[in-house]
Amino acid sequence: MSDLIEGYLGKTVERKKSRVPAKLDYIQSATGLFLGLFMWGHMFMVSSILVSKDFMYAVTKFFEASFIFDGGEPLLVSILAFVIFVIFITHAAMGMRKLPGNFKQYQVMKAHADNMGHEDTKLWFIQAFTGFAMFFLGSVHIYIIMTQADAIGPYASADRVWSNWMWPLYILLLLAVEFHGTIGLYRLAVKWGWFDGDDPKATRKKLKTYKKALTWFFLILGFATLAAYMKIGYENAQAGKVGERYTPTAQVIELKINDGRVA
Numbered sequence: 001m002s003d004l005i006e007g008y009l010g011k012t013v014e015r016k017k018s019r020v021p022a023k024l025d026y027i028q029s030a031t032g033l034f035l036g037l038f039m040w041g042h043m044f045m046v047s048s049i050l051v052s053k054d055f056m057y058a059v060t061k062f063f064e065a066s067f068i069f070d071g072g073e074p075l076l077v078s079i080l081a082f083v084i085f086v087i088f089i090t091h092a093a094m095g096m097r098k099l100p101g102n103f104k105q106y107q108v109m110k111a112h113a114d115n116m117g118h119e120d121t122k123l124w125f126i127q128a129f130t131g132f133a134m135f136f137l138g139s140v141h142i143y144i145i146m147t148q149a150d151a152i153g154p155y156a157s158a159d160r161v162w163s164n165w166m167w168p169l170y171i172l173l174l175l176a177v178e179f180h181g182t183i184g185l186y187r188l189a190v191k192w193g194w195f196d197g198d199d200p201k202a203t204r205k206k207l208k209t210y211k212k213a214l215t216w217f218f219l220i221l222g223f224a225t226l227a228a229y230m231k232i233g234y235e236n237a238q239a240g241k242v243g244e245r246y247t248p249t250a251q252v253i254e255l256k257i258n259d260g261r262v263a
């Protein structure tokens with residue numbers, strides 16, 4: 001009954017405003033923070049290919065807990081991807097509340113932003129746009145990784161990027177997630193006053209510089225990584241090796257020794 005009254009009148013029986021919006025904001029910030037930090041880790045793990053194929057192979061096997069399960073267990077990566085997907089969907093559901101719902105709302109927001117000429121208000125627009133794009137781009141990626149966790153590795157990932165045409169999607173997703181993530185973390189720091197100190201204005205300026213530096217850093221790292229997978233995928237396609245799995249150098253040497261070819 002009280003839900004019904006609040007539903008129609010926008011106030012509880014005690015004439016108080018609901019606390020739900022504040023809770024939803026908190027969930028949005030918490031999931032955003034988690035995803036933002038997760039993505040930093042993610043970009044470093046994925047960029048292991050820039051060191052060497054063997055290193056990327058070792059990182060993959062580490063996440064499959066090959067130190068416990070012989071040869072690794074990709075199901076663990078599927079479970080991790082599922083958990084991330086749930087957090088991603090929760091965050092997106094909270095984010096939907098902030099997107100303009102019709103053209104009139106959009107027009108009001110745009111006029112307000114233009115009129116204010118305030119950089120942080122413009123940042124909000126970028127965040128709404130990149131967030132919307134990730135509904136589609138992020139879902140495709142996470143679903144594929146979750147259902148094909150056994151196909152992660154120096155060759156399998158490169159084949160997916162090149163031969164399975166994931167690179168155009170990754171270019172867009174990389175741009176969206178890097179802008180959205182760093183702007184989001186910046187906004188969080190400002191919103192909750194994490195590093196305010198004695199002079200919040202000076203802090204905001206500093207935070208802006210960090211934001212810019214981090215965006216550039218992760219974009220350059222991300223595009224270098226993507227180029228590395230594209231190159232390996234292209235070479236595999238040229239050599240007719242698409243679908244072949246990578247054998248780490250140590251294992252190749254061992255095989256050769258067992259074969260009697262190396263004394």
Ligand code: HEM
Nearest residue numbers: 028029032033035036039092095098131134135181184185
């Ligand atoms: C479908 C996917 C997503 C949608 C629709 C979405 C939407 C949004 C929106 C609209 C905001 C603005 C909230 C505000 O300023 O009041 C936001 C904030 C944020 N998002 Fe996302 N987002 C998505 C995915 C992600 C991902 C993958 C990350 C990780 C990099 C992320 C990190 C953040 C952060 C750190 C914030 C700041 C939280 C806050 O201001 O409370 N988001 N998101």
Ligand code: HEM
Nearest residue numbers: 046080081084138145152157160170173174177222225226
């Ligand atoms: C547990 C969850 C996740 C796992 C295990 C994972 C794994 C991977 C792997 C293995 C790659 C290399 C390419 C491939 O194999 O297809 C990759 C690339 C990529 N992932 Fe994820 N991913 C996860 C979640 C996410 C999320 C939530 C986002 C952003 C919304 C994201 C954005 C990207 C981007 C942009 C690339 C291209 C990398 C680059 O250009 O440097 N991933 N991911």
